[in-house]
Amino acid sequence: MRSLLVALLIALAVPVAAQTATVIAAIENLLKQRPEDPTLWYYLSHFQVEAGDKKAALAALKKVDELGEGFLPPREFGFEAIWEDKAFQALRSKLEARLPRLDFAPVAFEIDDRAFIPEGIAYDPGTASFLVGSIAQKRIVRVSPGGVVTEFAGKDAKLDHVLGLALDSPRRTLYAISTNAITEAGEKERRNTVVAFDADTGKLLQRAEVPGAQQLNDVAVARGGRVFVSDSASGAVYEILKSGAPHTVLAAGQARGTNGLAVSPDVKRLYIGHSTGVAMVDLATGKMTRVTVPARETVAGIDGLYEWEGQLVGVQNITTPGRVILMTLSPDGTAITRVQTLLSHHHPSLDEPTTGAVTSHGFYLLAATGVNRFNREGKIDRPDTVPKPTVLRVLLSR
Structure with missing residues (x-):
């Protein structure tokens, strides 16, 4: 759910309050190491716009055109100032x-509630219903097969802003990320919690505090019931245990801007979407490696990340106004060999898509969220422009 600006500052380990010039210098330093990385050139273009250097911004965007595929600058993520420029539009x-x-x-x-502002969604095959969390209203609802919305976890659950959701269907447990750290007030006294509910009754089962986290974001459940969560603000990834303190799977700072998580079917590899790509952690050794991608392709800025039949499904909303991609993995799972678009930005319902749920009927995408209107003061900007929360069914095919 991160905006481009925050994601980049996280990715480069630069405080949010840092001057734009500092961020530009950090990106340029990374480009010395990875001069043919189109994602870095894309981010550089954004910050050059912010710095007011149109010529440099266009030069960086030309490098994106030269080196990459799958990029399309969204107006609302940093390109407003040059949007009407003819060279930019060309x-x-x-x-x-x-x-x-x-x-x-x-x-x-x-x-039918534009002030809901959803971010996370999970599918419950046992009831053929969906569970959707609200950032703004700090609650979780269930949506029945007929579209009827009922309360699942409300005020009594004492949730903060609800982000990622994941259902452990065999054990009938819903896991939800509850955090206050997405607002300025919340950052002064952070609360980051993984809350577990009985999926059938809504009964609270566990509140796992993660005191070392800066801002938890997403959650994934592996086969067998292991639970992993990402901390986008520090880059750390934790495993939530049934009792005791969370186990650090990936220490802070190794992969900045960690977000979507997916676990291999054999529970040997944990895939992590981060600001500039996808990383993989060997769960036996704890070693992290960067997953390689085909030349010109981008898998950067993935919000929701999911395993499907040995492949990965990702939702992007930073390097493009929104798209869903299917990533084919190599036999050993260490490389992405193909990137295929399942849903492009052309769909009229897309308004900052965030996450989704893999089902036997396809991929259900939380397509219209209005997340970018929820501000750092915990209020909704331009409420008259917030879309009705919309879920699309995207076909899954090889």
């Missing part, structure tokens, strides 16, 4: 022309 049109148009995805359901 470059953007060139980038867009190379993108496939895959906009078939029927609406599965909507929530």
Whole structure:
């Protein structure tokens, strides 16, 4: 759910309050190591816009065009200042022309509450229903097959802002990320908790505090019931145990801006979406490696990340206005050999897509969220522009 600005500051280990010049210098330093990384050039273009250097911003975007595929600067993520510039629009049109148009995805359901501001979603195969969490209203609802919305966890659950959700269906347990650290007030006294509920009754089962976390974001459940959570603000990843303190799987600072998580079917590898790509942790040794991708492709800025039949499904909302991608893994799971678009930015319902849920009927995408309107003061900006929360059904195919 991170904006481009925050994601980049996290990725570069630069405090949010740092001057733009400092961020630009950090990106340029990384480019000395990875001069053909189109993601870094894309981020550099954004910050050059912020610095007011249109010429440098366009030069960086030309490098993106030269080196990468899958990029399309969104107006609301840092490119407003040059949006009407003819040279920028020409470059953007060139980038867009190379993108496939895959906009078939029927609406599965909507929530008739524009102030809900959802971020996480989980599917319950036992009841054929969906569980959706609210950032703004600090609650979780259940959406039945007929689209009826009922309360699952409300005021009595004492939740903070609800982000990632994951269901352990065999054990009938829903895990939810509850954090106050997405607002300025919350950062003064952070609360980061993984809350477990009985999926059938809504009964509170466990509140696992993660005192070392800066801002928890997403949660994933592996086969067998192991639970992993990401801390986007520090880059750490934790395993939540049934009792006792959380176990650190990935220490802070190794992969900045950690977000979506996915576990291999054999529970040997944990995949982590972060600001500039996808990393993999060997769960036996704890060693982290960067997952390689084909030349020109980008898997950066993935919000929701999921395992499906030995492959990865990712939701992007930073390097593009929004798309869903399928990443084919090598036999040993250490490399991405193909990146395929399942849903492109052309779909009219997309408004900062965040996460989704893999089901036997397809991938259900939380397509319209309005998350970017929820500000650091904990209020909703421009409420008249917030979309109705919308979930799309995206077909899964090889």
